[in-house]
Amino acid sequence: MRFFHSYAHHVAISDSCGEILRDVYQIPRRRVHVIVNGVDEDSFGPDVQMGREFRSTIGVPPNASLVLGVAGRLVKDKGHPILYDAFSEFMASHRDVYLIVAGSGPWEQRYRELGPRVVVLGSMGPLELRAFYNAIDVFVNPTLRPQGLDLTLMEAMMSGKPVMASRFPSIKGTVVVDDEFGFMFSPNVESLVEALEVVAGEGAERLAERGVACRKYAASMFTATKMALAYERLFLCVKNQTFCIYP
Template sequence: MAKHQTTSFNFRSSCSILVFLSIFSSIPLLYWSYSIGYGYCHDQVENNKEMLSMEPIKLLKFPKAWNQLVFSSKQRRTPQTKLLKIGLFVRKWPEKNQAGGMERHALTLYLALAKRGHDLHIFTTSSSASIPSTMSNLHFHISRPIGSGYLNQVVAWKQFLEENATKAFDVIHSESVGLRLTKSSTYLNNVAVSWHGIAYETIHSDIIQELVRNPLDSSSQQVISDGKMMKVVEEVKFFQYYAHHVATSDHVGDVLKRIYMIPEERVHIILNGVDEEIFKPDVSKGNDFLLKLGLNQDRSRSSIILGLSGRLVKDKGHPLMFEALQQLFLENSTFKETVIVLIAGNGPWGDRYKELGPNVMVLGPLERAQLAEFYNAIDIFVHPTLRAQGLDQVPLEAFLTGKPVMATKLASFTGSIIVNEDMGYTFSPTVSELKRVLYEVWEGGKKNLEKKGGFARERGLKMFTATKMVAAYERLFLCISGNNEEKQQKNEDYCVYQPHQEMD
């Protein structure tokens, strides 16, 4: 922790020097300052001024991501530390490494909270009869999923009430609609729900997928029907029964406040985080990974290595990426010879990618440790998804590994991840635009990507670590614990952020 604080201090000092030089220098020096990240430094300086104002912050009304705050573990880790009994609802518990983003979020968050000493009861489904736990304070309440794979609300709620009768839960947390509250009689003050995708976002996704649809493929046509609109209306109605909402992106936080009309003090932005001990820069691991693929150092140094990861399906943008690469390879033989594409994942588009030649390598699904090696082996991570829902974790993993990201121009990405061009690229979801940006990446070269990767890593450490995410959730849970006003008033200290105390 001390090492990270020193790094941040040095970076802030460097930013201050650049700001000083830009004021008293000539125009060429000003341009040079900007070219090495002046815009990013300016943002950092402004954020630091705000954070260091020493004015107490009422957390429940804090309009920005809690990840940027520094919650002192030292302050809360005393013999008198308040430990919570937390009820957690997630549709499916991940088994091995087969997990979507929501399940991976639950796995990271819940295990970390258990390690901090809280008593966790997880209401979920699993294909196994039971889930073994080596932690005495981690309890699973398993039920069979209903036909669509969702958690059986009747059974899960009954399990919850039985456990609650032994000792009342301090906090209840739901991953999206793991727990669906639809009646005012079930309104509880100590419920928080994290949204990993909402109906309002799916409309944008449908528009994109309709625009890129092959006109000859009528079977895949997306229709934005009245039903889609009514689903948004339905969500606006039943979302009111959750006392607190956690937006996993800045964009969703804005939508929940403006479109879903949820009061500001009930909407909290906590961005997703990933394990910084797994996803971190390691050049040697990246080189070893490439050697295993038969790519020696001479070849890898003379090529731009693009990386893609995830399910190789249509809504993740793989038809778009395939078409862009196919056209570029046909139009420019030098591009084809000096660009290597590594694809981690499986799905129907895996075989299609193999048609593009030996420089496109489909690796199949990788475990998390292998994914860390994969990120270290590439020069830039490409994320062409057409789904405008939630905050995907793979770009965050790339950021923490020190790699820039090239992603579809969706509000969650531009608002929370690639906030300026210093750390990556964004593109509109069309073949022509994707080709243009791929050319820009290629022409910029490795040195340019390394520089952007440095800024990506800096933002990743500030915003997207699992430690940051877990500390923010823990603080929220401590603040809202208890299901009546008297109990919650006793938690007032947890609801106020004191910069001079927290940063000690």
């Protein structure tokens, strides 16, 4: 960090990261470029039939009232201790809810201990992930710490799914910028359980409406094409200061 001021340009992957560089480290605004990460819009998209078939394959029944999903490394700082406890409490009073876990790590076996309504898939490839996102109703990101920008949130929204996420500036300021896109909670068990109850009360039709809004926003903000164009402009800016002046 002590070298920050010696760099000619800085790339921040979220608005909140950009604010930290400008306001905390006092980097001049003209040297800070916010370029949001992007995902391949062709690899992640809504596919109802794919989701239905994937549910059948992994043993989630057609009458499931709510199917939640979480993906990524199954480690403590990603919030799996609070999701584990919150879902344990939530499923006790909701008999037809399911949680699909895509990823591997120390919490993999713990999730398996919750029984058949928690489906642990392990690590997954891109095509499998597309099926995973289409099989869920809502994606959960319970991270315990602020982070740059989590690709899983963007992948879920690009797949047309609303999201539940910890209330951190990097997420609220760039991803869940509108309440229509999902639900935010404090990173603790009680707050997550409260949010889960709200989600359960909405119903499939309302959640699907939120998903449409998520897809529209993600397709306008989080594409790999948009990210590539932004980096192209940055490289031009490095060579010619004229390109550093954004319209």
